[in-house]
Amino acid sequence: MGAKALAVAFILGLWAPQTRAEPDVVGKAALLMELHTGKIVWTKNENERLAPASTTKILTALVALERSPLQQIVAVSDRAAATEGSSMYLRPGERASLEELLYAALLGSGNDAAIAIAEGVAGSTEAFVKVMNETARRLGANDSSFLNPHGLPQKGHYTTARDLALITWAAMQNPKFREIVSTRIRPWKGEGWKGTLVNHNRLLGDYKGAIGVKTGYTVEAGQCLVAAARRGGATYLAVVLNSRGRAIWEDARELLDYGFKNYALLEFVKEGETVLRMDIGGRELTLNAAAPVRYLVSRNRPTKPRYHIILDQLKPPIAEGEQLGEVVFGEGKRGLRSVALVAGVDVPEPGSLHIIFWIGLVAALGIFIHRRRKRRRPHRYRFSRRIRF
Structure with a gap:
């Protein structure tokens, strides 16, 4: 057994007593993934199609970040301002940067902000939704169908725990996305409402290492949550769909604890x-x-x-x-x-090795002759100085 294998065995031997039993998840579907490796370590009905509620906005934000600059100014349309559900009370004609709208959608879960983002990025909600589905397919989320950017109930709007994990995995590779979803509070100065955006994710500041990402709820979808936490180099992503009440938070904790206590992230190379x-x-x-x-x-x-x-x-x-x-x-x-x-090194063409050899030989001869001449000159120089004195 090599030194590296011995070290691994020793470390795992020390950690083994900390292992945790299988998670007891209330949610209808769930999944746990380690983000550095992409390894899925625990699942429950991960391929069942379910309504994602506002976790839809993870994909909305990813598409926006991939296609438009944060400084882009978006004019709020009548349609965006009239969007039902969770709202930032945006007014028709109000102007906001894409960055501010992303905070509004991901922290405050504003449905009006999600529509404004879609229209600002793609020109229309319909065009944006098309890009959402194209992006999902590109990421391997092939068992999802998105019909709107906010997640309000709509027949044919669904995803799976596995697909949502893949989408979030991609989103978490974007530094700005990570910054937004890990933010707990942020001031908001809109025309219709001024106040403080408070991240709906209760795990932030309450669960060790929590770094995001998004909550969601509708009567049809139940309680939904995508949560991430980082400890000791490992980052776990927990996806829970169709849970209920406060059980959603315990579901996420169970999953994250299971990852940290049952697996170790090691460096191979x-x-x-x-x-x-x-x-x-x-x-x-x-x-x-x-x-x-x-x-x-x-x-x-x-x-x-x-x-x-x-x-x-x-x-x-x-x-x-x-x-x-x-x-x-x-x-x-x-x-x-x-x-x-x-x-790790340069490898020249075989023919060039001969050229390099002869160039090196000529250079070496030149240096040798030059040094021989210098050895003679100092004797004459010192002799002449002695005569002069």
């Missing part, structure tokens, strides 16, 4: 660490990881990650830092993530 060595053109080529590689292991059943290496055609000249392939990590045949492999 450091950034810049050599993954592979090869002989190319008579020179050793090192292939290094362009980013750190972390993997999740069960504290009870530690296993090493499965991976395979994909290489481009390796033909000199090769420049240091040039991407030459990737390491794909996953379970079985399904790759979960990949890390680029880059050249």
Whole structure:
């Protein structure tokens, strides 16, 4: 057993007593994912189609952040101002930046703000919804159908716990999104209402390491929550759909606790660490990881990650830092993530080695002759100085 394997076994041995029993989740569907690896560690009816309520706004925000600048000024339409449900009391003709509207939609859960975002980004709600569904498909959320940007009940508007996790995983990679959903309070100065936006996510400040993300509720959808927390390098995402009352908060806690107490995030390869060595053109080529590689292991059943290496055609000249392939990590045949492999050294063309040799030889001879001449000159110089004195 290597040193790295021994260290892993020792660490897991220390942690094993902390393991937690399976979560007892009231929600109709639920899922727990570790965000660094994308590994799903616990599920309940994760593929069942359910109404997502205001967790829809996670996708709304992601689309807006991908397509428009935060400084864009949006004029509130009559349609946006008249939107039912949770409201920021926006008025027709009122102007607000996209950034402020995103805070209004994600913290205050304003449905009017969500419509204003859609119209400002895509020109119309219908056009925006089309982009929402295209984005969902791109992210692998293939079992969802979004018909509006706010999540109010509408026949045919649904998602799954798995799809919502994939969408949120992508959104959490955006720094601005992370900043917004982790904000607890923020002042709001609208024309129809002035006050303080208070994040509906009660876990913020109440659950250790909580960093977001979004709540939702309608009679049809029940209590919905997507929650994330970070501790010790690991970040877990809990999705709960169709729970009830205060049970939604305990559902999320159960899931997050289960992740932190039953799994450990370990580093398989450091950034810049050599993954592979090869002989190319008579020179050793090192292939290094362009980013750190972390993997999740069960504290009870530690296993090493499965991976395979994909290489481009390796033909000199090769420049240091040039991407030459990737390491794909996953379970079985399904790759979960990949890390680029880059050249650790320059590898010139074979013919150029001869040129470099002769240039080096000529340069060495020139230096040798120059030094020989310098050795003679100082004797004459010192001799002449002695005569002068």
